[in-house]
Amino acid sequence: MAASRTGSKLFGFYRSVPQSCAVFKTSANPLQTLSQWSLPYACCSTVAPSSDLSVQYRHGHPVLALPLPSRQEKCLFHLRPMISTVSDFIHDIQREDPGISTASVLTTDGVRIASTTSLYTLLNKDFQLCINGVVYNVQAAPTESVSSEAVTSVTDMKDMVHMLHTALNLPKHHLIKEMQLQKKLDILKEELMPLEQMKAYLVMRAEHRSSRALWTGLALLSVQGGALAWLTWWVYSWDIMEPVTYFITLSTSMGVYAYYVLTKQDYVYPDAKDRQFLHYFYKGVKKQKFSVERYNALKDELASVEDDLRRLRNPNRLQLPVEQPEPNSHAALP
Known part of the structure; x- marks a missing residue:
């Protein structure tokens, strides 16, 4: 009785079905009817997409159809093997789909490839692309590749663009550089002006004192000669003064030898005069607190x-190649 009531309820349910579903009325088995009803829903199950990708060439350029996780659709990326790197490729992928948090390129063995690697090197072999933890096996293009002539052509084009950029911007760069150097030159001259005035004063003072020392030496020698003559012919005889002149000559020789021992230089009058000049000059430097080191540094920088x-200015005005600097000595204080 319970079974018959259940069956009547089920058959009563099918009797309430519209005419479009009248096919269920002719079924004698309700369970078979229910299984037929569930068949359309079984056919709607989804299958995981394939993780195998391949690089293809279209119109001579490599392209890669990559599925994006946020959009659930493929996006075609045009690769530039000559000028792009792995970092540029990953940046393009993340810019296309902001939902991509992590992306990296690996070898077929799972070793991470550096972001500075060029796409030209990457596309020569198969590799793996890991996006948000999903690994895609990317196969390199089997047939078409970038030829050496294309590489040479691109290199020549880059050189030509560089030469054109240099030809267009070099005069402007030279002009800006010349203005900067001229401004720096004026600043250095202003800083050197008081030092030059002080140096000229110290040089004039040292030259005057060294010349006065020379004239003093000449006067002393004249007095010595006059005294020896007076003692020889008016006071004493030559027999008495001869040993005196001998010892005076010996003392002079000992003084010259002592000069060589102390200075490691021969007693030559120009060198002795220069040495005396430097002595008076640095004596004045110490007294006036003149910075010789700063003066020499400014002079070297000014010469540079x-x-x-x-x-x-030579290549700007005469259209000549820039000369190489030559080592030379600049005017600096000793």
Whole structure:
């Protein structure tokens, strides 16, 4: 009785079905009817997409159809093997789909490839692309590849663009550099002006004192000669003064030898005069607190700026190649 009531209820349910589903009325088995009803839903199950990708060439350029996780659709990426790197490729993928948090390129063995690797090197072999933890096996293009002629052509084109950029921007760069050097030259001259005035004063004072020392030496020698003559012919005889002159000559020789021992230089009058000049000059430097080190540093920097200006103006005015600097000695204090 319970079974018959259940069956009547089921058959009553099918009797309430519209005419479009009248096919269930002719079924004698309700369970068979229910299984037929569930068949369309079984056919709607999804299958995981394939993780195998391949690089293809279209119109001579490599392209890669990559599924994006956020959109659930494939996106075609045009690769530039000559000028792009792995970092540029990953940046393009993340910019196309902001939902991609992690992306990396691996070898077929699972070793991470550096972001500075060029796409030209990457596309020569198969590799793996890991996006948000999903690994895609990417196969390199089997047939078409970038030829050596294309590489040479691209390199020549880059060189030509660089030469054109240099030809267009070099005069402007030279002009800006010349203005900077001229401004620096004016600043150095302003800083050197008081030092030059102080140096000129110290040089004049040292020259005057060294010349006065020479004239003093000449006067002393004249007095010595006059005294010896007076003692020889008016006071004493030559027999008495001869040993005196001998010892005076010996003392002079000992003094010259002592000069060599102390200075490691021969007693030559020009060198002795220069040495006396430097003695008086640095004595005045110490007294006036003149910075010789700063003066020499400014003079060297000024000479360097003037050399740069001279070398920079030659190609601008005469259209000549830039000269190489030559080592030379600049005027600096000893």
